[in-house]
Amino acid sequence: MIEKALDTLWLEERKAAALIKQPMRGILGIILAFAFFMGLWWVFMDPRGILRWYTPQYGYMYIRWLLIVAIWQAYIFNFWPFRPNWMEKTHPLKKGLILVTMNFAITGLLIWVFYYGIFGTFAVPYFSWFELRKTGLSDFFAREYSSLAILMMAAIASWLSPIWPSAFENYPWHKLTQPAKGFTVFAVTFLLTTYIYFIFMHPHYRVLFYPWQEFTAAFPWWYESFHTLSGNFNVGWIMCATVSVWLMETIFERYPFCLVKSQPWRGIAGFFCILLLAFILFFTFVFLQDAVWGPSVEGAKRLMAPDWRYLHTGELAVILLAIALALYFYFDNWPRRFSTEVNILVRVAVTIIGAFALHWLYYQYSHMLLGTQSGYSHPQQFPMAPVILFINVMLYHNWFMDGWPGKRIKQE
Amino acid sequence: MDNDFSRRSFVKGMAVGTLAGYFATAGLSSTVFKNALLPEEKLNLTDIGQIKGLKIKVISETSWYDNNVFLNDVKKAGGLLVNQYEIPWTREGVKAGYQGDNLGGFATYIEAELLDGKVMKILLDTGWNHHWMEKRFNEEGVAEKLAKKEIDFMVSSHEHIDHFFGIQATTKYNPDIPIYVPKGFYQEGFDLLKGKSFPKANVKNDHPHKGKVTVLDSKQVNVLYPGIALMTFDVPIILRVFGEQAFVFNVKDKGIVLVTGCCHQGIISYMEAVRKNIAGGDKIYAVQGGLHISPFEDWDPQYDDLIMAFHKYGVQKIGCNHCTGFITAEKMLKAGLPVVKGTARHMSKRDIYLGNGDELVIA
Numbered sequence: 001m002i003e004k005a006l007d008t009l010w011l012e013e014r015k016a017a018a019l020i021k022q023p024m025r026g027i028l029g030i031i032l033a034f035a036f037f038m039g040l041w042w043v044f045m046d047p048r049g050i051l052r053w054y055t056p057q058y059g060y061m062y063i064r065w066l067l068i069v070a071i072w073q074a075y076i077f078n079f080w081p082f083r084p085n086w087m088e089k090t091h092p093l094k095k096g097l098i099l100v101t102m103n104f105a106i107t108g109l110l111i112w113v114f115y116y117g118i119f120g121t122f123a124v125p126y127f128s129w130f131e132l133r134k135t136g137l138s139d140f141f142a143r144e145y146s147s148l149a150i151l152m153m154a155a156i157a158s159w160l161s162p163i164w165p166s167a168f169e170n171y172p173w174h175k176l177t178q179p180a181k182g183f184t185v186f187a188v189t190f191l192l193t194t195y196i197y198f199i200f201m202h203p204h205y206r207v208l209f210y211p212w213q214e215f216t217a218a219f220p221w222w223y224e225s226f227h228t229l230s231g232n233f234n235v236g237w238i239m240c241a242t243v244s245v246w247l248m249e250t251i252f253e254r255y256p257f258c259l260v261k262s263q264p265w266r267g268i269a270g271f272f273c274i275l276l277l278a279f280i281l282f283f284t285f286v287f288l289q290d291a292v293w294g295p296s297v298e299g300a301k302r303l304m305a306p307d308w309r310y311l312h313t314g315e316l317a318v319i320l321l322a323i324a325l326a327l328y329f330y331f332d333n334w335p336r337r338f339s340t341e342v343n344i345l346v347r348v349a350v351t352i353i354g355a356f357a358l359h360w361l362y363y364q365y366s367h368m369l370l371g372t373q374s375g376y377s378h379p380q381q382f383p384m385a386p387v388i389l390f391i392n393v394m395l396y397h398n399w400f401m402d403g404w405p406g407k408r409i410k411q412e
Numbered sequence: 413m414d415n416d417f418s419r420r421s422f423v424k425g426m427a428v429g430t431l432a433g434y435f436a437t438a439g440l441s442s443t444v445f446k447n448a449l450l451p452e453e454k455l456n457l458t459d460i461g462q463i464k465g466l467k468i469k470v471i472s473e474t475s476w477y478d479n480n481v482f483l484n485d486v487k488k489a490g491g492l493l494v495n496q497y498e499i500p501w502t503r504e505g506v507k508a509g510y511q512g513d514n515l516g517g518f519a520t521y522i523e524a525e526l527l528d529g530k531v532m533k534i535l536l537d538t539g540w541n542h543h544w545m546e547k548r549f550n551e552e553g554v555a556e557k558l559a560k561k562e563i564d565f566m567v568s569s570h571e572h573i574d575h576f577f578g579i580q581a582t583t584k585y586n587p588d589i590p591i592y593v594p595k596g597f598y599q600e601g602f603d604l605l606k607g608k609s610f611p612k613a614n615v616k617n618d619h620p621h622k623g624k625v626t627v628l629d630s631k632q633v634n635v636l637y638p639g640i641a642l643m644t645f646d647v648p649i650i651l652r653v654f655g656e657q658a659f660v661f662n663v664k665d666k667g668i669v670l671v672t673g674c675c676h677q678g679i680i681s682y683m684e685a686v687r688k689n690i691a692g693g694d695k696i697y698a699v700q701g702g703l704h705i706s707p708f709e710d711w712d713p714q715y716d717d718l719i720m721a722f723h724k725y726g727v728q729k730i731g732c733n734h735c736t737g738f739i740t741a742e743k744m745l746k747a748g749l750p751v752v753k754g755t756a757r758h759m760s761k762r763d764i765y766l767g768n769g770d771e772l773v774i775a
Contacts (some may be wrong), residue, residue, distance in 0.1 A: 047493040047494045047495070047652075048494075052489070052490025052494065054493060055487070055490065055492060056491060138480050138708065138709075139484060140484065140491075140708075141708065143487070208712065210711055210739050220713065228713070228717050230712065230714050231713070290450055291449065291451070294450075294453065295450070297680060297681070297684055298721045299680040299719075299720065299721025299722065300678055300684060300718075300721075301677065301678025301680065301681050302678055302681060304678075304680075305714060306717070307713075373652055373654065374654060375646060375647065375654060378650075380491075381493060381648075
């Protein structure tokens with residue numbers, strides 16, 4: 001029994017009509033999204049391309065925040081300041097152009113004004129490229145280190161931001177109107193993100209600088225159990241948590257926590273369901289890597305490094321998510337004709353098979369397409385970056401443009 | 413009733429999910445299941461033989477002179493993944509540079525005495541700036557040995573700028589020298605060997621190589637002579653390079669000595685590979701060369717993992733330099749690791765580790 005949601009999003013209310021039959025609609029959608037992704041990658045990221053921001057951390061930081069900002073736009077602010085009427089009547093191309101431009105502009109403002117200009121300048125210097133440079137660090141590493149800090153916060157935001165609208169249905173602020181609701185949920189989730197960041201990521205920065213910054217950050221408390229001082233351990237499981245939120249939201253249709261009758265219990269149950277799924281993903285991926293490459297070795301680099309293995313769990317999870325989202329957005333969350341449980345099982349199976357295929361394709365061909373280096377565990381490149389950018393494009397296409405030209409909102 | 417039903421269904425669902433989740437993950441990765449399911453470690457030991465003694469002379473460990481100038485070149489070009497043959501490297505106007513040129517290079521000269529008394533003379537890498545490398549080759553007598561064809565072969569550890577772009581400093585004196593390269597060399601690398609220029613990167617080779625080039629892969633330990641072997645690692649490396657190889661010497665009465673160019677595979681990973689693939693690999697006496705830890709005086713908590721784990725291998729001499737980084741050397745010394753000090757001559761900046769003209773003798 002699926003319980004009625006306390007608060008619904010415009011995305012859930014919109015009624016888009018299919019203009020092309022399946023599977024052509026799905027295939028066309030994926031081709032279009034991939035083409036747009038390749039264009040963005042070439043212009044902004046490709047080491048052979050125009051701007052070459054994938055240095056790697058600098059471009060990776062933008063990719064991460066574009067995702068969070070898209071979540072804020074669609075899930076937290078429910079497309080405010082645009083009204084549902086405008087969202088329904090505006091041509092998807094025009095709507096896409098405006099919303100994507102907003103997405104880029106907010107991301108730019110966030111990084112250049114909030115992080116570099118305020119947070120990094122007046123609070124924690126490692127969040128600012130320019131403040132780090134003043135300490136004597138090379139310009140290149142000042143930008144790389146600050147980008148890493150900013151993107152680590154993004155990793156947490158990508159987990160926590162969607163939880164409130166998705167699991168808690170914006171309870172207890174569900175009755176507020178926009179923008180009050182959006183700003184409230186944004187403030188709460190951003191505050192939580194900041195707290196979590198300082199517990200799980202800040203200790204990484206104690207040991208990143210020389211000498212260790214022992215007066216400003218705790219010793220990486222996970223070291224004894226997980227054999228690395230690197231925050232990549234936390235990046236790994238937190239990315240699994242991010243992916244779990246979206247798996248729950250898409251192919252799991254919020255099952256089983258949607259069975260709980262009332263808030264806040266539904267939200268609390270949702271939070272723990274997501275966490276449980278995250279740990280299942282995390283430990284499964286760690287185990288799979290141990291099985292394929294043998295146990296990791298403390299102090300080793302690359303394939304054998306514990307910190308890389310943890311990071312790779314996040315990378316594997318994101319690959320899994322790309323397939324789940326493609327199934328959800330482009331193939332109408334197939335199948336839908338069985339019971340909820342069977343539908344979910346089939347989708348999970350399809351997602352796992354698809355993820356294996358994408359993983360193989362990535363490591364076979366990505367270096368040719370993306371201008372990166374072939375092989376596993378390059379210390380300066382992250383499969384998460386292109387895969388998240390592809391996910392961003394799928395979100396732009398389906399959230400901002402209603403999946404056009406495959407689908408279009410029905411005009412009443 | 414509805415409330416009860418939903419709650420009961422949820423609790424049931426969660427209980428089943430948690431149990432399934434446990435057995436699928438924590439259960440599998442717990443010690444009992446892990447031991448049963450993970451394959452046992454396989455040792456595939458190769459007996460490489462022994463040598464009597466080893467002399468390792470640092471010809472040049474200074475890859476570039478001004479780190480900021482180098483990093484700005486990288487940043488302007490688009491970061492650490494850009495193809496090294498397409499980056500306009502700064503070659504003039506650098507105060508700290510050699511005759512204003514920021515480029516230096518890495519090369520090591522090795523003499524390995526076989527058990528029958530024959531001495532194998534080996535050049536590991538050939539640097540970057542050929543003016544600088546020629547100067548160093550002449551100062552250390554390497555140029556003369558090359559010209560007299562006394563050096564038996566050259567090993568290119570990997571294709572990086574600072575280890576390979578100065579190829580003409582070697583081929584000028586001996587264009588016929590046999591060269592070993594690791595699998596993964598790009599076509600540009602082979603073209604440079606044959607005399608092709610790359611104007612964008614300010615690199616050329618006026619003395620095309622005419623000798624034999626052997627490509628070594630990672631499928632096996634490549635034993636070159638008794639007691640002298642090369643191991644190749646299929647590693648992707650910054651600036652669009654792939655593959656690195658490093659020496660394994662087995663010195664009688666001492667143990668294994670590892671000599672590296674840059675060690676992008678990671679020194680712990682390298683020692684682990686030696687332990688699993690070479691007879692006697694569990695007793696590593698010394699390591700020498702670049703350990704690629706903080707080459708740009710940058711840092712990562714992972715490098716502290718490495719320093720903290722290094723003790724377990726019982727290495728008695730760490731003759732590191734080059735891309736090991738000064739921060740690493742300082743931390744290693746602080747951690748009580750046996751880093752061999754240098755003399756800070758011939759433009760090596762500090763004596764904290766082996767520098768240009770310094771020698772490590774194992775006999």
